[in-house]
Amino acid sequence: MASSRDDFVIAIRSAFLKKSYQQKFSLLTLIFLSFIIIILGSFNFKAIQYIKIGINEVVYRSSFIVSIPENYFKNLNIKIEEHMNLYNQFKKIEIELKNLKEKKLSNDFLVLENNKLRELINETVQSEDMYAKVLVDKDSPYLKSIILNKGSKNNVKIGMAIVDNSYLVGKIIEVNYTNSRALLLSDLNSKIPVLLEPLDIHAVVSGTGKNHGVIEYTKDEYDQKIEGKEIIVYTSGYGGLFKPGLPVGKMIAEDKIKKNVVNFFSDFRQLDYVKIVSYDIGSGN
Amino acid sequence: MSSLNKNTLIRSLLFYLPVFFLFLSVLNEIDFNYLEIKYFSFNFAYILIFYWTLKNPRYLSYGSIFLAGLINDVVVGIPIGASSFCYLLICAVTAYLRNITITPNFINDWISLAFTILLVNSIQVISLDFIFSIEVNYLRYIINSGFTFILYPIFLFLFNILEKIIKIQKND
Numbered sequence: 001m002a003s004s005r006d007d008f009v010i011a012i013r014s015a016f017l018k019k020s021y022q023q024k025f026s027l028l029t030l031i032f033l034s035f036i037i038i039i040l041g042s043f044n045f046k047a048i049q050y051i052k053i054g055i056n057e058v059v060y061r062s063s064f065i066v067s068i069p070e071n072y073f074k075n076l077n078i079k080i081e082e083h084m085n086l087y088n089q090f091k092k093i094e095i096e097l098k099n100l101k102e103k104k105l106s107n108d109f110l111v112l113e114n115n116k117l118r119e120l121i122n123e124t125v126q127s128e129d130m131y132a133k134v135l136v137d138k139d140s141p142y143l144k145s146i147i148l149n150k151g152s153k154n155n156v157k158i159g160m161a162i163v164d165n166s167y168l169v170g171k172i173i174e175v176n177y178t179n180s181r182a183l184l185l186s187d188l189n190s191k192i193p194v195l196l197e198p199l200d201i202h203a204v205v206s207g208t209g210k211n212h213g214v215i216e217y218t219k220d221e222y223d224q225k226i227e228g229k230e231i232i233v234y235t236s237g238y239g240g241l242f243k244p245g246l247p248v249g250k251m252i253a254e255d256k257i258k259k260n261v262v263n264f265f266s267d268f269r270q271l272d273y274v275k276i277v278s279y280d281i282g283s284g285n
Numbered sequence: 286m287s288s289l290n291k292n293t294l295i296r297s298l299l300f301y302l303p304v305f306f307l308f309l310s311v312l313n314e315i316d317f318n319y320l321e322i323k324y325f326s327f328n329f330a331y332i333l334i335f336y337w338t339l340k341n342p343r344y345l346s347y348g349s350i351f352l353a354g355l356i357n358d359v360v361v362g363i364p365i366g367a368s369s370f371c372y373l374l375i376c377a378v379t380a381y382l383r384n385i386t387i388t389p390n391f392i393n394d395w396i397s398l399a400f401t402i403l404l405v406n407s408i409q410v411i412s413l414d415f416i417f418s419i420e421v422n423y424l425r426y427i428i429n430s431g432f433t434f435i436l437y438p439i440f441l442f443l444f445n446i447l448e449k450i451i452k453i454q455k456n457d
Contacts, residue, residue, distance in 0.1 A: 010384075027380060030351045031373045037355075037366030042417065052365050059312070059359045066312040136360070143362030181362070188420045209422065 056176045060147045064135040078270065127243065129163075129277040130154060135179060137271060144187035144207060146170070146271060151178045156276055161242050163275045167265040168192075168235060168246040172276065180276075184268050185248065186211055193238035194248055196231050205233060205248060205262050211269070213249065215260040233262050243279040299451045303337045303344045311357040311368075326425065327432035330357070331405070332440045334372055335398055339379040340448060347376055364417050371405045378404070391441070398437055402430045 040048045082089070132148040150156050152175050162169040162182045170190065174181040183190055190207035196215070205213045215233075231251035237244030249262040310329050330353070337345040354369025361368070378401045386393070406426050413419045 025348050025351075027347055027373060027377055030347050031370065031377065034351065034354065034366045034369035034373060038364060038370060038412070041365045048365065052359065055355060055359050055365075059356050063312045063360055066309065070313065145362055209420075 053176050056174075057178060060135050060176075060179050063147075067136065127277050127279050129275045130156075131273055132156075132180075132276050133273055134271045137269070144184040144190075144209065144268070145173070145181050146184065146268075146274075148172075148180050148182060148274065148276065149178070150276060151176045151180050153177055156180045157278065159241055161246070161277045161279065163246070163277050164266040164271060166247060168242060168248050169266050169268065169271065169274055171241065182274075182276075185213055185264060186268055191216075192242065192248070193236045194233045195236040195244070196251070197234055199229075199231065202236055202238070211264070211267075213262040213264065215251070215262060241279075300344065302447065302451070303333065304346075304349050307333055307345065307349065307353045308356070311353050311360060324428055325432060326429045327436050328402075328429055329440075330372065331375060331402060331433055332398075332437055333444075334375050335379060335401060335437075336441060336444045338376045339382060339394060340444075342376070342380070342383075344451075347373065350376060363413060363419065367409065367412060371409050374405050374408065375401055391438075395434075395437060399434050402433055406430050 037048060041052070130150060132150040134146050135149050136147040146162075148156075148162075156172060156175050158172055158175055160172045162171060168185065170182045170184040170187075172180050173183045185192065185205065185207055186209065187207040188209045190213075191204050194203055194205045194215075195201070196203055204216045206216045207213055233248040233251060235242040235244055235246040235248060247265055249264040251260075251262055307330060310333065334345060334350060338350075350372045351369045354367075354372045355365060357368040358365045378397065382394070382397055406429070410421055410423070410426055414421050
């Protein structure tokens with residue numbers, strides 16, 4: 001009995017402390033080191049933050065380079081699929097374009113009217129934007145995020161909105177010197193205040209970790225109201241982070257189970273270039 | 286003379302192939318660990334580390350495993366040090382297994398892998414969910430652990446072939 005315990009202790013000691021073959025560090029040293037890094041990282045220790053920023057700078061660029069071949073094949077696959085569906089897409093787009101042209105006329109009028117009304121109440125929405133390239137869009141279950149090639153060098157700050165064309169995509173959560181990380185709307189931790197139009201209901205869209213979001217925390221019960229309607233989800237502007245009226249996604253209330261599902265307008269898997277935008281909403285009151 | 290140099294180069298390249306695979310798997314955008322296929326994913330890095338450190342730790346140094354873990358944390362976006370800790374725990378189990386095993390046996394190794402995956406993933410889930418308050422999908426972890434266990438024999442077969450090639454090159 002004592003002998004088997006001795007064997008166990010010897011095996012454990014040998015496994016952890018012996019620097020076998022060409023190992024430069026013992027296993028125990030490295031395990032301790034990683035444990036210390038985790039602990040210090042959780043307390044936002046300055047040195048660990050600097051190490052992290054340093055690693056980020058190198059790793060994000062390296063990851064972008066390493067992923068070039070597979071991204072080429074991924075894009076090729078998408079292009080082939082698009083070519084296969086060309087005719088169907090053309091017919092669909094032709095109808096959509098006709099409808100949109102009609103809508104644009106009334107929309108132009110509304111924009112003018114809106115601007116006049118803003119002038120009347122002395123409210124201004126100023127925005128600064130810059131284009132950024134998506135370096136890495138690694139899909140992880142912990143974090144739905146993208147790495148952009150603009151950082152503190154380009155005046156990027158935490159909380160800035162990320163927009164794909166005119167659709168909201170996410171916000172900046174981490175800024176390094178030459179790059180930054182943006183949290184996508186689909187992330188589990190993403191929660192943004194929205195407005196369900198045309199019902200005018202305030203709600204919060206939460207990410208699900210998948211490619212869609214869900215409606216949470218509505219002030220009113222909306223189940224009955226959305227029956228058979230197409231609901232467009234816009235940012236409400238609450239919290240002052242995003243400007244009101246940025247299109248987020250669409251709710252299709254045909255399926256009873258998927259009633260609170262928001263299909264985002266932007267396809268987060270195909271982001272190449274995005275716009276980093278900061279808003280300054282001023283009021284004369 | 287030139288053929289001698291060429292052989293040395295090929296030998297060194299083959300020797301560093303497991304390290305290359307490890308860094309490629311953590312740096313790549315397409316990760317087997319987070320495939321977009323419903324109910325299918327496996328942890329390639331776990332299999333790779335388990336196999337090569339169990340077989341012969343010369344191929345994968347603990348330092349490079351530690352570094353790969355840090356890179357994985359940065360790319361995936363989890364607290365820095367978490368993956369390194371998990372990877373090194375696998376190394377600890379394999380080092381222990383190497384010390385107590387006289388004759389390696391596939392079934393024993395396979396069962397040990399199941400135990401290791403469960404241990405490492407449990408630690409990761411506990412630390413992410415309870416300490417860092419990062420929401421994790423438990424079902425995904427169970428599926429991931431299952432497939433990592435099931436697919437091990439396939440990778441064992443492939444890695445055995447690779448190891449034979451490395452050994453042949455070394456003996457030439």
